[in-house]
Structure formats: C-alpha cells, structure tokens
Amino acid sequence: MSNWGIVLVVAVAAMGLTVSVRVYSQQPTTSASKPAAKAASPVHSIVLPQYPPGIAEGPNVETYRKDCLTCHTARYVSMQPRFSKTVWQNEVKKMVDAFGAAIPEADQALIVEYLVAVNGAEAPATISAPPR
Amino acid sequence: MLASLGGFAAASRTFGYAFEFSSARGFATEPAETAARQLARYPQKTELILLTDRPPQLETPLRYFRTDITPNDAFFVRWHLSGIPTTVDLQTFRLEVGGHVKKPLSLSLDDLQSKFEPVTQVALCQCAGNSRGLFEPRVPGGQWANGAMGNARWRGARLKDVLDAAEVLPGTVQVGLHGLDSPPLEKTPRFEKSLQIDHARDGDVIIAYEMNGEPLPMLNGFPIRLVVPGWYATYWVKALSSIKALDQPLKTFWMDKAYRIPDNADANEDHQHLSPLTIPINRMSVHSIFVRPEPDEQLRAGQRYELAGVANDGGNGIRRVEVSQDGGQTWSDATLGTDLGKYSWRRWQAWWTPPAIGSYRLMVRATNAAGETQRAAQWNRSGYQRGVIEQLDVVVL
Numbered sequence: 001m002s003n004w005g006i007v008l009v010v011a012v013a014a015m016g017l018t019v020s021v022r023v024y025s026q027q028p029t030t031s032a033s034k035p036a037a038k039a040a041s042p043v044h045s046i047v048l049p050q051y052p053p054g055i056a057e058g059p060n061v062e063t064y065r066k067d068c069l070t071c072h073t074a075r076y077v078s079m080q081p082r083f084s085k086t087v088w089q090n091e092v093k094k095m096v097d098a099f100g101a102a103i104p105e106a107d108q109a110l111i112v113e114y115l116v117a118v119n120g121a122e123a124p125a126t127i128s129a130p131p132r
Numbered sequence: 133m134l135a136s137l138g139g140f141a142a143a144s145r146t147f148g149y150a151f152e153f154s155s156a157r158g159f160a161t162e163p164a165e166t167a168a169r170q171l172a173r174y175p176q177k178t179e180l181i182l183l184t185d186r187p188p189q190l191e192t193p194l195r196y197f198r199t200d201i202t203p204n205d206a207f208f209v210r211w212h213l214s215g216i217p218t219t220v221d222l223q224t225f226r227l228e229v230g231g232h233v234k235k236p237l238s239l240s241l242d243d244l245q246s247k248f249e250p251v252t253q254v255a256l257c258q259c260a261g262n263s264r265g266l267f268e269p270r271v272p273g274g275q276w277a278n279g280a281m282g283n284a285r286w287r288g289a290r291l292k293d294v295l296d297a298a299e300v301l302p303g304t305v306q307v308g309l310h311g312l313d314s315p316p317l318e319k320t321p322r323f324e325k326s327l328q329i330d331h332a333r334d335g336d337v338i339i340a341y342e343m344n345g346e347p348l349p350m351l352n353g354f355p356i357r358l359v360v361p362g363w364y365a366t367y368w369v370k371a372l373s374s375i376k377a378l379d380q381p382l383k384t385f386w387m388d389k390a391y392r393i394p395d396n397a398d399a400n401e402d403h404q405h406l407s408p409l410t411i412p413i414n415r416m417s418v419h420s421i422f423v424r425p426e427p428d429e430q431l432r433a434g435q436r437y438e439l440a441g442v443a444n445d446g447g448n449g450i451r452r453v454e455v456s457q458d459g460g461q462t463w464s465d466a467t468l469g470t471d472l473g474k475y476s477w478r479r480w481q482a483w484w485t486p487p488a489i490g491s492y493r494l495m496v497r498a499t500n501a502a503g504e505t506q507r508a509a510q511w512n513r514s515g516y517q518r519g520v521i522e523q524l525d526v527v528v529l
Binding site: 024042043044046048049050051072075080091098100102 | 170219272389
C-alpha cells in the first residue's frame with residue numbers, strides 16, 4: 001500500500017509541474033529528470049556532450065581561434081587531409097563570401113598561413129592528434 | 133581504432149599497385165583520417181565515429197550495416213550549422229505551411245498524426261557526401277567513409293496530403309523547406325532546401341514522425357523530418373518547421389551554390405577540366421559497399437568466409453550484385469537479401485574461400501532494375517554521389 005502511495009504522490013507532483021522536461025543525456029540521469037520522463041512531458045531536450053578538439057599550434061593560431069572557431073569546431077580543419085594553399089584560400093573565402101564570416105582581409109591571409117602550416121600539402125606532420 | 137590505423141598502414145605497404153585502377157587507393161573503404169578518429173557518445177546514440185563536435189557530425193561504424201534496418205541509436209548524424217535544436221516543446225511546436233496557398237496551416241505533431249493518413253516506407257537515407265574521404269584526388273568537406281547512411285522504416289504523413297489540405301495555388305513551382313536549426317551569424321544563410329512541386333506532390337515524400345517505430349532521436353530531426361525516398365539526405369530536412377509554396381524558384385546558397393554536381397548522370401568530371409555546368413544533386417545513383425570484411429580484417433587461407441554488404445539506388449531497386457576476388461578479372465553473382473521495397477537498400481552476401489596466403493583485391497558492383505550499373509572511376513570537386521565500383525584490399529594469412 002505504501003508503494004502505491006508513493007506512486008500517487010509522484011504522479012500528482014509530476015502533473016502539477018508547470019515545466020517538466022524529458023532530458024536525454026549520456027550522463028547519468030539526474031534525480032530531477034527521472035519523474036519528468038515518466039510523466040511523458042511535452043518538452044523534449046538533450047544535453048550535448050563536450051568533445052573539445054585538439055587545436056594544432058601554429059602561426060596566428062589566436063587569429064584562427066577568434067575568427068573561425070566562433071562558428072565551428074577545429075575538427076573542421078583537423079579532419080581534412082593536407083591541402084594546397086589554393087584549397088585553403090578557397091575555404092577561407094567561402095567562409096567569408098558564402099557563410100558571412102566577418103573576417104577582416106588582413107586576418108584572412110593570417111588564417112591561410114596558419115592552415116597551410118598545420119595542414120598544408122607541403123607542411124611537416126605537426127598537426128596534433130585528436131584527443132582520445 | 134588504433135588497430136584499424138595499424139591495418140591501414142600494413143595494407144598500404146602491401147599494395148604497391150594502389151593506383152593501378154584509376155580511382156583506387158590501397159585502403160579503398162576507409163580514409164586514413166577516419167581510421168584515426170575517436171568514437172563519441174551523444175544523447176540517444178550509441179558510440180559513433182566523431183567527425184565534428186560543433187555542429188555534430190557522427191558516422192555509423194560498418195558493423196551496424198549487418199542488418200536490414202539501421203538502429204536509431206546507430207544512425208548517422210549530420211548538421212550544417214552550429215545552432216542545432218536541443219529542446220523541442222511539443223505544446224508549442226508547429227509546422228507552418230504557407231506561402232502560395234489558399235489555406236495556410238499551423239500543424240502540431242498531434243495534428244500530423246491524427247488528421248492525415250499515416251503511411252510507412254522503408255527508405256535509405258544517404259548523405260550526398262557519403263564516402264567523400266575515398267575520392268582521389270582528395271576534396272575538402274566532411275571526410276566520411278561509407279558510414280554516412282542508414283536504412284530505416286519511416287512513418288508519417290504524405291507531403292502531398294498536407295499540401296492538398298493547404299490548397300496550393302496555381303502557379304506554384306516549388307516548395308521551400310527549413311527546420312529549427314539556426315545559423316551562428318546573422319549573415320550566414322539559414323539551411324533550407326526546395327523541391328519541385330510535382331516531386332513534392334508525388335505521394336512518396338513523407339513528413340516522418342516515426343523512425344523504426346519510435347520517435348526520431350533529437351539529432352536525427354525530432355519531432356519530424358522530411359523523407360524524400362530515393363534522393364540524397366540533403367533534402368531530408370530535419371526538425372522540419374516550415375513548408376512554403378513558391379511561385380518562383382527558391383534562391384538560396386543551399387540550392388544555388390552548395391550541393392551541386394556536374395551536369396551528368398554519374399556526377400563525374402575531370403579535376404583538371406571542371407564541368408562548366410552544375411545542377412542540384414538529386415536522385416541517388418547505384419552504389420554498393422562491403423560491410424564484411426572490414427578494412428582492417430584479416431582472413432584465413434582455406435577458411436570459408438561470408439562476404440557481405442549493401443547496395444542501393446535511387447528508387448528502381450537493386451536487381452543484381454556481383455563480386456570479384458581477383459581485382460575485377462572474374463565476377464560472380466552474390467545472393468540478394470530481403471527485398472524491403474525499391475527505396476530500401478538491399479543486403480547481399482557471397483561465400484568465399486581464399487585459396488592461399490596472399491593479397492587479394494575484392495570488388496563489388498550492383499545493377500538496378502533499370503539496368504544502370506557502376507563506373508570504374510569517378511570524381512567531382514565536392515565529393516558527392518560516390519557510386520564508383522567498390523574495392524577492398526585484403527590480406528589472407
């Protein structure tokens with residue numbers, strides 16, 4: 001009987017919540033989200049895990065961080081094979097012209113220099129491996 | 133993953149003739165970067181291969197392709213812009229249907245499920261850039277191996293029925309579609325796509341609210357995504373929130389500049405003479421891959437081994453799959469698996485007993501019901517629509 005009492009209390013409490021959220025997470029479920037999930041909340045939510053990328057050291061790396069990594073992870077660069085300077089120039093141009101990145105012209109050249117240094121076709125193998 | 137990197141190193145040493153075939157590389161089903169990539173675990177997902185974390189792009193490991201249906205938690209993930217939806221309130225979520233229509237609609241998930249006849253279709257969802265990492269010369273972009281696809285049973289409302297309820301006006305040429313994802317900068321073009329109105333109303337295109345009998349995982353487009361059977365996944369707009377009937381073709385970066393292929397059936401061009409004409413990518417071409425063996429697997433001489441894989445096309449259905457164990461000199465028919473419909477992939481298998489220790493080049497090619505088959509070589513600047521005959525170099529010990 002006491003078990004049913006607890007179920008009833010939880011159910012009433014869940015119905016009474018003004019905001020209940022279904023949280024899907026790979027982290028251990030928090031005690032707060034457990035009853036919410038049982039109440040079939042209309043709010044579905046996920047918490048994105050953090051997989052910080054390794055950022056290769058190189059010339060102008062701070063410019064690269066500031067102008068590029070606002071919008072996307074450094075893995076957009078580290079997953080690529082080594083490319084020529086022309087390819088990297090086109091990629092930076094695409095970010096400005098097509099995706100609206102506000103990168104000053106002087107910075108664009110600095111970023112290309114960085115990309116060629118860490119992942120250029122002629123660059124030595126200096127790019128840091130992704131964290132495991 | 134370290135083991136597979138080691139396997140790649142061994143394979144590239146063993147096969148000095150990797151460029152004997154014009155499109156071939158010694159490690160034909162896995163680019164080096166992928167072999168070295170880490171696994172990641174995202175909400176509602178099992179461990180997948182991490183291409184990028186912001187926005188998330190996750191590739192399905194090959195072993196999940198050993199069944200007809202790809203499990204939701206192993207299904208690949210690909211978002212374009214970092215503002216991806218992580219919270220959806222079904223009380224306030226609405227699919228807006230408007231533009232060149234007589235009766236604009238604002239549909240809740242419940243409306244879609246209760247007011248329109250549900251239809252179910254098994255269909256392969258394949259990224260336009262699947263296998264991009266295998267093109268030679270290499271091209272920039274998501275460096276996928278063969279795991280940017282998945283086969284699922286989709287249930288939802290026909291796009292046609294929803295458009296009919298909104299009473300599309302005469303003169304409508306396209307529908308424009310976008311979802312809940314948002315660009316990181318004001319000047320970044322929102323991800324949106326268009327379909328010709330006749331395609332949108334063909335009865336096959338679905339607004340799906342179920343994937344393999346369950347709600348869609350958030351990262352695969354909860355609560356609804358467009359399913360465009362036979363067409364590449366770029367059109368399968370996730371977290372679909374807006375459908376607009378248009379009396380002029382949609383002008384957007386995502387149709388006019390991105391996701392374009394050379395203007396020929398095989399999406400083929402010469403890297404020194406790029407095709408002057410490009411068109412939006414569309415129907416999937418004939419495509420087949422090995423699922424077994426995996427790139428780093430070693431086989432035993434004299435032991436019977438089950439070669440297996442999947443093959444698909446853009447909606448005619450696969451009629452034949454052939455395999456070769458001698459670099460394409462001789463071919464034999466593989467056995468086709470269950471036929472789940474013309475938009476599904478088709479699994480195949482073939483037994484092979486490697487006769488002796490040594491190196492072998494396995495190949496697979498498919499033919500569809502329209503008689504279309506695969507090319508020996510293919511390349512394009514964006515690494516789209518790979519349909520080249522698959523090659524896999526194996527070491528038999």
